[in-house]
Amino acid sequence: xxxxxxxxxxxxxxxxxxxxxxxxxxxxxxxxxxxxxxxxxxxxxxxxxxxxxxxxxxxxxxxxxxxxxxxxxxxxxxxxxxxxxxxxxxxxxxxxxxxxxxxxxxxxxxxxxxx
Numbered sequence: 477x478x479x480x481x482x483x484x485x486x487x488x489x490x491x492x493x494x495x496x497x498x499x500x501x502x503x504x505x506x507x508x509x510x511x512x513x514x515x516x517x518x519x520x521x522x523x524x525x526x527x528x529x530x531x532x533x534x535x536x537x538x539x540x541x542x543x544x545x546x547x548x549x550x551x552x553x554x555x556x557x558x559x560x561x562x563x564x565x566x567x568x569x570x571x572x573x574x575x576x577x578x579x580x581x582x583x584x585x586x587x588x589x590x591x
Contacts, residue, residue, distance in 0.1 A: 511528055512527060512585065513526045514587055518587070518589065519562055521591065522560060524557060524559045534552075534576065535553070536551065536552045536553070537550070537551050537573070538572065539560070539570055540571045541568065541571075542571050566589070568588070569589075570588075
Protein backbone atom coordinates (compact mmCIF):
# COMPACT_ATOMS: atom_id res chain seq x y z
CA UNK A 477 0.00 0.00 0.00
CA UNK A 478 2.83 2.37 0.86
CA UNK A 479 4.49 1.72 -2.49
CA UNK A 480 1.24 2.49 -4.32
CA UNK A 481 0.91 5.80 -2.45
CA UNK A 482 4.48 6.72 -3.34
CA UNK A 483 3.86 6.00 -7.02
CA UNK A 484 0.59 7.95 -7.01
CA UNK A 485 2.31 10.88 -5.29
CA UNK A 486 4.97 10.93 -7.98
CA UNK A 487 2.35 10.85 -10.74
CA UNK A 488 0.46 13.70 -9.08
CA UNK A 489 3.65 15.72 -8.70
CA UNK A 490 4.57 15.16 -12.33
CA UNK A 491 1.08 16.16 -13.45
CA UNK A 492 1.14 19.35 -11.37
CA UNK A 493 4.56 20.31 -12.76
CA UNK A 494 3.31 19.67 -16.30
CA UNK A 495 0.13 21.66 -15.62
CA UNK A 496 2.10 24.63 -14.30
CA UNK A 497 4.11 24.72 -17.52
CA UNK A 498 1.08 24.80 -19.85
CA UNK A 499 0.19 28.16 -21.24
CA UNK A 500 3.77 29.40 -21.10
CA UNK A 501 5.20 30.59 -24.38
CA UNK A 502 8.74 29.37 -24.86
CA UNK A 503 10.94 31.94 -26.49
CA UNK A 504 14.58 32.91 -26.62
CA UNK A 505 14.07 35.30 -23.70
CA UNK A 506 12.56 32.67 -21.37
CA UNK A 507 15.70 32.68 -19.22
CA UNK A 508 15.14 36.37 -18.55
CA UNK A 509 11.55 35.60 -17.47
CA UNK A 510 12.67 33.24 -14.70
CA UNK A 511 11.85 34.38 -11.18
CA UNK A 512 14.22 31.99 -9.41
CA UNK A 513 17.93 31.78 -10.02
CA UNK A 514 19.46 28.82 -8.20
CA UNK A 515 23.10 27.99 -7.69
CA UNK A 516 25.27 25.98 -7.61
CA UNK A 517 23.71 23.37 -9.86
CA UNK A 518 24.70 20.57 -9.45
CA UNK A 519 24.93 21.15 -5.71
CA UNK A 520 26.73 19.15 -3.04
CA UNK A 521 26.44 20.79 0.39
CA UNK A 522 23.97 23.66 -0.13
CA UNK A 523 21.81 25.33 -2.76
CA UNK A 524 20.74 28.97 -2.88
CA UNK A 525 17.46 30.19 -4.36
CA UNK A 526 17.71 33.84 -5.40
CA UNK A 527 14.42 35.55 -6.32
CA UNK A 528 14.90 37.97 -9.19
CA UNK A 529 11.54 39.76 -8.83
CA UNK A 530 11.35 41.29 -5.35
CA UNK A 531 7.83 42.72 -5.84
CA UNK A 532 6.25 39.31 -5.18
CA UNK A 533 5.41 38.70 -1.52
CA UNK A 534 4.14 35.71 0.44
CA UNK A 535 5.86 33.10 -1.72
CA UNK A 536 6.41 29.51 -0.60
CA UNK A 537 9.14 27.15 -1.74
CA UNK A 538 8.61 23.39 -1.96
CA UNK A 539 11.21 20.78 -2.86
CA UNK A 540 10.34 17.22 -3.89
CA UNK A 541 12.47 14.16 -4.58
CA UNK A 542 12.40 13.78 -8.37
CA UNK A 543 12.07 9.99 -8.31
CA UNK A 544 9.88 9.24 -5.31
CA UNK A 545 7.86 12.47 -5.22
CA UNK A 546 8.46 12.81 -1.46
CA UNK A 547 8.31 16.36 -0.11
CA UNK A 548 11.76 17.17 1.24
CA UNK A 549 11.39 20.85 2.17
CA UNK A 550 8.75 23.55 2.49
CA UNK A 551 9.13 27.16 3.60
CA UNK A 552 6.50 29.90 3.65
CA UNK A 553 7.14 33.62 3.11
CA UNK A 554 10.64 33.04 1.81
CA UNK A 555 13.09 35.92 1.55
CA UNK A 556 14.72 37.06 -1.68
CA UNK A 557 17.69 34.79 -0.98
CA UNK A 558 17.14 31.38 0.64
CA UNK A 559 19.92 28.86 1.22
CA UNK A 560 19.17 25.22 2.01
CA UNK A 561 21.70 22.73 3.35
CA UNK A 562 21.60 19.38 1.62
CA UNK A 563 22.75 17.09 4.45
CA UNK A 564 19.53 15.00 4.33
CA UNK A 565 19.41 14.82 0.53
CA UNK A 566 20.72 11.82 -1.36
CA UNK A 567 22.33 12.04 -4.75
CA UNK A 568 19.77 12.63 -7.50
CA UNK A 569 17.36 15.04 -9.15
CA UNK A 570 14.99 17.25 -7.13
CA UNK A 571 12.05 19.37 -8.25
CA UNK A 572 11.30 22.78 -6.76
CA UNK A 573 8.05 24.72 -6.91
CA UNK A 574 7.58 28.39 -6.17
CA UNK A 575 3.99 28.91 -5.01
CA UNK A 576 2.19 32.23 -4.52
CA UNK A 577 -0.16 33.10 -1.64
CA UNK A 578 -3.19 31.71 -3.51
CA UNK A 579 -1.55 28.29 -3.97
CA UNK A 580 -0.79 28.73 -7.66
CA UNK A 581 2.54 27.36 -8.88
CA UNK A 582 4.23 30.32 -10.53
CA UNK A 583 7.50 28.57 -11.34
CA UNK A 584 9.00 25.11 -11.13
CA UNK A 585 12.26 23.58 -12.09
CA UNK A 586 14.82 21.00 -11.12
CA UNK A 587 18.29 20.77 -9.67
CA UNK A 588 20.79 18.01 -9.08
CA UNK A 589 22.45 16.93 -5.85
CA UNK A 590 25.81 15.24 -6.36
CA UNK A 591 27.55 14.28 -3.13
